[in-house]
Amino acid sequence: MTDWVYTDKVKDHFQNPRNILAEESSFKEDGKGMVGNIKCGDQMLMLIKVDKEKGVIKDCKWKTYGCASAIASTSVLSEMVKGMKLEDAYNLSPKDVTKALGALPEHKIHCSVLGDKALRAAIDDYYRRNEMTDKIKKEKARTICQCMNVTDKEIEHAVLEGARTYLEVQERTKAGTVCGQCKEETIRLLEQYKQKHFTNPA
Amino acid sequence: MGKKMIYMDHNATTPLHTKVKKAMAEAMDLFGNASSFHEFGRCARAEIEKARENIASFIGAGAEEIIFVGSGSEANNTILNIFSCSCQSSCGADAHKREIVTSSIEHPCVRETSKCLNERGTPVKFISVDRFGKIDAEQAEESITDKTGLVSIIMANNEIGTILDVKKIACLAHKRGAYFHTDAVQAVGKIPVNVDDLNVDFLSFSGHKIYGPKGIGVIYVRKGTPFCPLIRGGHQERGRRAGTENTLGIIGLSKAIDMRRIEMEDEEKRLLQLKARLRQGIEKNIPDIQFNGHPADCLAGTLNVSFDGAEGEAILLYLDLEGIAVSTGSACASGSLDPSHVLLATGLPAEKAHGSIRISMGRDNTEGEVDYVVEKLIGIIERVRKMSTAYREKK
Numbered sequence: 001m002t003d004w005v006y007t008d009k010v011k012d013h014f015q016n017p018r019n020i021l022a023e024e025s026s027f028k029e030d031g032k033g034m035v036g037n038i039k040c041g042d043q044m045l046m047l048i049k050v051d052k053e054k055g056v057i058k059d060c061k062w063k064t065y066g067c068a069s070a071i072a073s074t075s076v077l078s079e080m081v082k083g084m085k086l087e088d089a090y091n092l093s094p095k096d097v098t099k100a101l102g103a104l105p106e107h108k109i110h111c112s113v114l115g116d117k118a119l120r121a122a123i124d125d126y127y128r129r130n131e132m133t134d135k136i137k138k139e140k141a142r143t144i145c146q147c148m149n150v151t152d153k154e155i156e157h158a159v160l161e162g163a164r165t166y167l168e169v170q171e172r173t174k175a176g177t178v179c180g181q182c183k184e185e186t187i188r189l190l191e192q193y194k195q196k197h198f199t200n201p202a
Numbered sequence: 203m204g205k206k207m208i209y210m211d212h213n214a215t216t217p218l219h220t221k222v223k224k225a226m227a228e229a230m231d232l233f234g235n236a237s238s239f240h241e242f243g244r245c246a247r248a249e250i251e252k253a254r255e256n257i258a259s260f261i262g263a264g265a266e267e268i269i270f271v272g273s274g275s276e277a278n279n280t281i282l283n284i285f286s287c288s289c290q291s292s293c294g295a296d297a298h299k300r301e302i303v304t305s306s307i308e309h310p311c312v313r314e315t316s317k318c319l320n321e322r323g324t325p326v327k328f329i330s331v332d333r334f335g336k337i338d339a340e341q342a343e344e345s346i347t348d349k350t351g352l353v354s355i356i357m358a359n360n361e362i363g364t365i366l367d368v369k370k371i372a373c374l375a376h377k378r379g380a381y382f383h384t385d386a387v388q389a390v391g392k393i394p395v396n397v398d399d400l401n402v403d404f405l406s407f408s409g410h411k412i413y414g415p416k417g418i419g420v421i422y423v424r425k426g427t428p429f430c431p432l433i434r435g436g437h438q439e440r441g442r443r444a445g446t447e448n449t450l451g452i453i454g455l456s457k458a459i460d461m462r463r464i465e466m467e468d469e470e471k472r473l474l475q476l477k478a479r480l481r482q483g484i485e486k487n488i489p490d491i492q493f494n495g496h497p498a499d500c501l502a503g504t505l506n507v508s509f510d511g512a513e514g515e516a517i518l519l520y521l522d523l524e525g526i527a528v529s530t531g532s533a534c535a536s537g538s539l540d541p542s543h544v545l546l547a548t549g550l551p552a553e554k555a556h557g558s559i560r561i562s563m564g565r566d567n568t569e570g571e572v573d574y575v576v577e578k579l580i581g582i583i584e585r586v587r588k589m590s591t592a593y594r595e596k597k
Contacts, residue, residue: 005519015523020589038553038592041532041541045591065592067515
């Protein structure tokens with residue numbers, strides 16, 4: 001038999017996803033995050049229970065409308081965060097999840113981003129419920145392209161979704177399509193995000 | 203492997219027919235270049251021309267109207283490029299009739315080529331389809347104008363199986379003095395195709411969808427129709443497609459056609475029964491589904507179905523782990539973010555298109571396999587829906 005589409009680790013988590021939420025009503029969560037949209041092909045719900053004294057995630061359950069990569073990456077993520085401090089969980093990146101899975105093809109990275117985002121949304125929700133809103137890290141977006149009002153976050157998102165060249169970033173975000181003054185900055189960010197999300201440390 | 207393996211992805215490609223395999227194995231030593239004058243070359247040439255006659259007669263064409271190319275995609279690319287060609291004096295296309303009219307459910311090799319030509323300055327119009335994938339004749343009539351050079355409509359759609367009324371559209375095209383092409387890759391060898399009956403000027407198909415080899419495609423060009431080669435640099439195929447002939451591929455395709463003559467009719471009847479069984483099995487056992495494509499005018503072996511709240515790539519890969527091969531209209535499987543343009547063109551909402559799979563059966567599939575697939579599908583859909591954020595059982 002030839003190798004499967006993805007790594008054995010992905011296959012294992014796809015076949016036996018861990019921590020799936022069975023009954024939403026019976027799980028008394030401390031924080032809940034839902035991201036994505038089924039129209040775009042994926043959606044993720046994540047619930048967490050928190051040890052309030054230690055600030056540690058005690059339990060984590062999830063559900064998804066998503067592909068094999070979304071299922072496997074969220075399954076792995078749900079195992080990683082149990083027992084993890086809220087701050088550390090908050091700082092997990094898609095790359096950490098990919099590493100735990102062995103590897104994901106580049107065009108599947110965006111599927112693994114979803115679990116990560118849902119987790120942060122759940123932590124934010126916990127902070128909100130417990131009057132700790134000061135801890136919510138606003139994703140500070142900086143406008144790069146003034147003409148089309150495109151932020152660095154949008155450029156990062158485009159890279160995660162598969163843009164690898166300036167032209168592809170332009171196609172997805174429309175950055176630099178009017179006066180073109182932001183070209184240098186956009187290319188710098190493009191390289192930075194490619195490095196951040198897609199280069200494995202040697 | 204040991205595991206039960208069921209192949210139901212025949213619209214993607216088919217296995218070689220045993221008779222084709224045998225014919226190709228016997229021809230394996232026919233290495234001579236068909237363009238050479240010596241005995242080696244003449245032997246290859248003789249086989250190629252025999253095959254050409256055979257293949258031509260299968261679609262009611264003359265041998266000199268057949269051009270061998272490398273694939274169905276190459277065939278379609280070649281034809282679309284004729285009318286935007288700027289060397290019109292030599293290829294015979296009318297410089298004032300350069301517009302291309304095509305449908306919104308073409309195979310990517312027509313769709314992407316049309317878009318590319320459009321970006322280079324050729325006007326292109328896309329005619330929409332109804333929810334079954336049929337062309338709106340009124341809109342077609344409006345879209346085809348005196349400026350139209352070529353109308354290109356798929357004969358049978360690869361994703362939903364709908365068979366289009368190409369004869370009618372060909373007639374509309376001719377009324378406006380435009381040429382008509384049909385991409386018949388999914389049609390030739392599955393349904394009767396006759397170029398005179400359909401009154402088409404161009405038609406394309408390939409070998410590997412009908413139990414023939416990969417790497418061989420066919421262009422039919424009606425005598426007297428403008429033509430401009432895509433691949434240049436040789437006199438092969440009467441100067442219409444350069445490159446040494448794929449002797450083995452041509453012989454394989456010819457044998458595949460022989461087998462289609464014998465087997466097509468009975469097989470299509472059998473496939474229709476298998477599909478009815480599959481359809482009933484799914485309908486009876488799985489709630490909240492929807493079949494896509496035309497209920498009657500549809501390729502016998504093709505069934506496209508959407509499952510609410512279940513994502514297509516996940517379904518495909520759970521089926522794969524059970525040894526069942528199907529295909530999906532989900533974006534995630536292809537790596538893009540947009541689901542199948544064909545399903546969207548039929549008006550299917552994106553969230554349903556993401557949850558669609560295509561089951562395309564062929565000559566080796568059995569009733570037992572259909573039952574097995576239904577059984578596995580029931581469990582898989584239940585499982586995927588249980589972990590889905592987008593599924594609530596309707597009670």
